[in-house]
Amino acid sequence: MLGGLTAVPPLSMDMYLPALPKVTDALGSPAATVQLTLTACLTGMALGQLVVGPLSDRFGRRRPLLIGLAIYILATAACALAPGTALLIVFRLIQGLAGAAGIVIARAVVRDLYDGLAMARFFSTLMLISGVAPIVAPLIGGQILRFTDWRGIFLLLTVVGILLTLLVVRRLPETLPPARRHTGGTRDALATMRGLLADRVFTGHVLVGGFTFAALFAYVSASPFVVQEIYGASPQVFSLLFGINSVGLIIVGQVNGRLLVGRVSLERATAVGLSLITAAAVALLVMTSGVFGRVGLVPLAIALFVLMSSMSLVMPNAQTLGLQRAPHAAGSASALIGTSSFLIGAVASPLVGIAGEDTAVPMALVQLASVLVAGAAFVFLCRPGTGTKATLTAARHDVTTTALPAPATEAAGTPCREGADEA
Template sequence: MAERGRSEGDQAGPESRTPRTPGAGSGTVGRQAAAAGRPGAVVQQPPAITGRPAGAERTAGAGETTAADGRTGAGPEEPAGGEPVPGGRAAVGDGGSADGLRDALGKGSARGKGSAGGKGSAGEKVVARSVPGSPARTTRAASAAQAAPPAAHRSVGLLVTLVLGGLTAVPPLSMDMYLPALPEVTDSLHAGASTVQLTLTACLAGMAFGQLVVGPMSDRWGRRRPLLAGLAVYIAATVVCALAPTVELLVAFRLVQGLAGAAGIVIARAVVRDLYDGVAMARFFSTLMLISGVAPIVAPLIGGQVLRFTDWRGVFHILTGVGVVLTAVVWRFLPETLPPRERQGGGTADALRTMRGLLADRAFTGYMLAGGFAFAALFAYVSASPFVVQEIYGASPQTYSLLFGVNSVGLVAVGQINGKFLVGRVDMDKVLAAGLAVITVASAALLLMTAGVFGEVGLAPVAAGLFVLMSAMSLCMPNTNALALMRTKHAAGSASALLGTSSFLVGAVASPLVGVAGEHTAVPMAVVQLVCSLAAVACFAGLCRPFGGRTATEGEES
């Protein structure tokens, strides 16, 4: 094995040697890393955010030795650091090796147009996204060694995947667990329904604008520090919400809670972008939807059960505990995925310039707005459904929680169909178009039913229409995120912030509109859903130009 590694490097002289990605071919990672560590060896770096062109190469110096196990030693410019994660080699820290994390995720961290979870056609070379501290790696789909990562690595990867899923679950937990308590908050704080709905709007607006702050911060200072700071503020704000004596104070600290909770959403997406690209990224977003989709199922059920034993304040006590647990597992198990060499410098002006550049890409903006309006249609249901189900149709909080959970099961199931069977087989633009068509038809049907066009209808037909609408969201949201993020190799935090801000901001505007006609009609909810669905279709068709005449993504250009 060692002779083969030497012969491959000695076949060409110094003038004619073709640069290779460390680990190219079918050899083992240890041999590849050892070869890369020789002085004078050409090492291909992962795409850098610091201005270095994609594919830029450098010569490994004598101070940069690479161990045979694939971990990078401390070099003169990039000191190794971080603490090891139990059960694997992935390290927590700015420069820690995360090969074990990437392999453990089970997707191969494949980056490239033809890769899906590290798999390609026989003999196809797939380049894996480098994680901080580890060399870029290539592998072949036929490699048996890469097909079966060690069990310890799989366990670490599963844990990190669960952590990312937990971070994306912060919004549904903060919103949906609280939904069954809205009528009780109205009575307890002597406030009107529209005023109490502002507690949802404030939290949603906070999550929208908070992402604009946290996203660029994570591009500048890494993913871990802004995330941990945001979780700490989230815990403090949730405690104040539990003690709020007036609806005004509750609204104010729901805003703070949303601002802080935004860190989990935007950084989870940025971490996925650090590790994945293309089809693999879309599949991983569907995996996250499976995990985070459990939150909308269990959150209203938990909220309904909490109300059987205590008042609405108990919901915020539960959310405080969730925040503490998330902070602990992030601190212990989530590695840094953005190394110092790939971070962006500068201040607010540079962050705004980066966002302006992203918005100048018409297709990126189209996917962002399409996802935002689709999310607003979903949130119109989230904010109006407690009053529609409990006040108009007379269902109990427990019945409402059950119906909400059934709808969330549909969302998770279709998300898995999207990730397992559609992504990689059907063009993502076509899947997105189908999802937008379904939510538009479902919204139109709901409007006709609630407006009395079909006469007096009961809860069952309305619940069926809402089930179809919720389920189809899994064809829209993962694919809009993936298609938008595929168009940028840099500033994943800023791109993720724009995606999240558009969704939560449009949702915050739509939320109070569903209650303009009072608590005894569902027509405003259906109208908002239909208008948002049509707006999503218009943005997708007009800006993205999905079926012709669109410029290539950055990934395709390279």
């Protein structure tokens, strides 16, 4: 169920990807304008998390989640009826704002119930579950386009939203009891976020996750045009390649969660992932810039596979390391992690199309620049060499590193396990 909530972003974006060229033709808009429908959804998900996260710390997890899902259903149905690009962008923004509830609250629920090693493994499991969505979504989107137009994709997403809402109503208990909720208003919520951002290590992991996500979203945003327009592949071939990359994401995620966590420090696994992403981004830039002449689709697809797969060594570990430092403000911490990722990704999205539809160089440049910034944040803010041993020990013994004190209503050090049995 939590995997279904975290699957809202790939379902909302990836099922729609094969239709981007067709939306461009149907609405008579340039590719850069149609890509703004992705940017709007991504921006909405970023800003929505910043609002829903603190609200879930104050009112509990269920109520904000159910309200967000209800609005998501209405906005998605409106996308299917949009008469033009401008309104589609507006409805996609609202869809993203509402869909943010699922992402941020799913992470907060995990933080409510798990610590240390268990949390790292659960995030890797979520990567597996939510990773199925990028595989299935474009495949479904490509098949829908064989029978109907792009509007049918949003109708199916509306049905998915309804089913997910019913599942939450029936199966998800409240994981944040009243004794652990924050009673303050907006000022206290902002103070909590300032305290989190003042923690150098937390901010470092936020930036690592955010800029890694930007490299991923540069691929998500540009690949429909690169694969279909530049290399002439069909929507079905594009969907197949996208699915293969997502399989790599899942496999590496399971290697991380089942084999590496508890044996290798989270910092070391993150460093390996960043190195592999950097190597893949360099290879993509060399190939797309024509240094060795025109390169076919196969070498490009291999480099993209390495880049995508390596994300599973960075993103779940960065989330775990960041959330470990805020056990008593999980909603706010989750909001900052998610918001930074989606905002940075939203900036990356239009940059990949800045040189038009006939070159993939901007995609490779954005990916390389993003991973270099992530690496710099990892080295200079997280400073992995000073905390590797401590983090490995904490993971083995489920010890939480805390950046903020416990609220007055709860004694410091109380395990966050209420509701675990019910979940």
